[in-house]
Amino acid sequence: MLQIKKDDYQNLVSAHDQKRPILKNCLKAFFVGGFICVIGQGISFFYMYVFDFTEETVGDPTVATLIFITMLLTGFGVYDKIAQFSGAGTAVPVTGFGNAVISAAMEHRTEGFVQGVGANMFKLAGSVILFGVFSAFIVALIKTALMEFGVIG
């Protein structure tokens, strides 16, 4: 009987694994990600000049607007094509978070609104919220405790 050991399997996998074009991927991620941030900056300036947002508060409406644009692009099936090309360039900006929520919601619509859309909306993005909230809790707790005991100012 042919026995395949774990090491053999690993060797087999790495022999057939495609070499990732890391430099090319990084360049794509850099330009697409940078471009999305430039669009975000444009939206920020729009909110700052047209409405009375300050530099500190303008992040919120900017993020909401970017997620709205993401909804349209996801709905028309364009987002997936851009994401395929740019990798982390579209995943890392907040549009990637929006896309994860929106595409999951759309994809599971056929299973109904409660069992499908409601239950699956945060299937992909849930871990981002979990680890974000939990790490923020730990960080804020430590910092507040240090401030209360007068260790830092």
Place this chain on the structure above:
Amino acid sequence: MVFLWAFIVGGIICVIGQLIMDIFKKTPGFTLSLLVVLGAILDGFGLYEPLVDFAGAGATVPITSFGNALVHGALLEAEKSGMIGVITGMFEVTSSGISAAIIFGMIGALLFKPKG
């Protein structure tokens, strides 16, 4: 000038994400979670706010700002009402990203049929 820095800083954060995905062979979900934690830690040391001042949307658009905003809300509320503020204030600053994702997710599910 702000546009240039937004482009460069935003691009670099995306390259960090791409490197985590390519070199350590992690899924996008893992990468995003890690970046959010990084953003939270950076804000804990008070380093994220200067980055936002410097790069504008280059720092607020990447997902790292989500972690930063969570810590920020928690600390603001903790200043007012003590330890319990860490929990009650957490979503104070960051609510727009999550509420926008939920609202537009629902609208998207109502409007569009999935493609492919």
